[in-house]
Amino acid sequence: MGSGAGADRNAPIGVFDSGVGGLTVAREIMRQMPQERIVYFGDTARVPYGSKSRETILRYSRQIIRFLMTRQVKAIVIACNTASAYALETVEQEFDLPVIGVINAGARTAVRATRNGRIGVIGTEGTIGSGIYTEVMQRMRPDIQVIGKSCPLFVPLVEEGLLHDSVTDEIASRYLAELKRHFIDTLVLGCTHYPLLRSTLGRLMGNDVVLVNPAYETAIELKQLLESRGLSCEPGGGEGEKYQFYVSDLAEKFTAFATSILPDAVRETRKINIEEF
Numbered sequence: 001m002g003s004g005a006g007a008d009r010n011a012p013i014g015v016f017d018s019g020v021g022g023l024t025v026a027r028e029i030m031r032q033m034p035q036e037r038i039v040y041f042g043d044t045a046r047v048p049y050g051s052k053s054r055e056t057i058l059r060y061s062r063q064i065i066r067f068l069m070t071r072q073v074k075a076i077v078i079a080c081n082t083a084s085a086y087a088l089e090t091v092e093q094e095f096d097l098p099v100i101g102v103i104n105a106g107a108r109t110a111v112r113a114t115r116n117g118r119i120g121v122i123g124t125e126g127t128i129g130s131g132i133y134t135e136v137m138q139r140m141r142p143d144i145q146v147i148g149k150s151c152p153l154f155v156p157l158v159e160e161g162l163l164h165d166s167v168t169d170e171i172a173s174r175y176l177a178e179l180k181r182h183f184i185d186t187l188v189l190g191c192t193h194y195p196l197l198r199s200t201l202g203r204l205m206g207n208d209v210v211l212v213n214p215a216y217e218t219a220i221e222l223k224q225l226l227e228s229r230g231l232s233c234e235p236g237g238g239e240g241e242k243y244q245f246y247v248s249d250l251a252e253k254f255t256a257f258a259t260s261i262l263p264d265a266v267r268e269t270r271k272i273n274i275e276e277f
């Protein structure tokens with residue numbers, strides 16, 4: 001991972017995702033580190049990432065990191081599980097600033113939480129197909145059994161606002177049935193959108209299954225990383241807007257969604273041409 005040596009501790013953190021989902025990660029960073037400044041980029045023109053190839057996601061991730069670096073960020077958080085699965089290992093070698101993804105923190109928490117060694121992971125086709133959660137968790141504890149299940153309909157359901165709806169319940173019951181048959185005791189919400197379905201998923205899995213939200217764990221990992229590098233923002237440090245939002249398309253739709261899930265209203269979202277970077 002790049003050192004970020006010489007970076008300004010009061011500079012913002014760059015956070016990116018394929019669209020709005022990564023706001024669940026930004027929201028956790030805002031909660032846990034209220035003094036930090038954030039530049040968020042949502043790739044709304046090219047979403048979804050979950051059904052695209054590794055090569056394409058790597059190209060997109062490089063472009064976005066180049067853009068965020070023009071905003072003088074001190075570190076990057078890849079808030080998207082699919083981009084973390086496909087691009088993190090490569091981009092952390094290529095860029096000279098600290099880059100973290102959402103997978104390691106979530107995997108570590110799940111391995112600590114399980115009692116019976118059977119962990120379920122739900123995510124996009126890309127994340128589940130990459131096998132990355134299984135790889136990371138089995139590196140930590142080789143006897144862990146990981147059962148992955150892609151849930152492609154969850155992202156559109158969340159984006160349509162159907163968080164508490166009988167249609168969502170029905171689809172979730174079908175997806176989760178397979179995981180229940182394996183008697184998992186821990187379930188990783190391995191996609192940015194899924195924490196917004198937490199109450200439905202928790203109810204369907206039952207009280208004995210621990211739900212792991214990688215967004216929450218990633219914010220903790222980020223806090224530790226910034227502290228260890230002397231990169232935590234000073235109270236009241238930095239200049240300009242505290243939170244900046246950029247997208248590659250449909251800025252107004254993004255603003256409305258962001259306002260509905262973030263603690264404060266989002267005043268402005270700027271649209272940029274990401275292909276220029």
Ligand code: DGL
Pocket residue numbers: 017018019021022047048049050051079080081082083123124127155190191192193
């Ligand atoms: N952000 C993506 C993820 O966490 C979900 C949406 C998409 O497929 O782009 O994997």
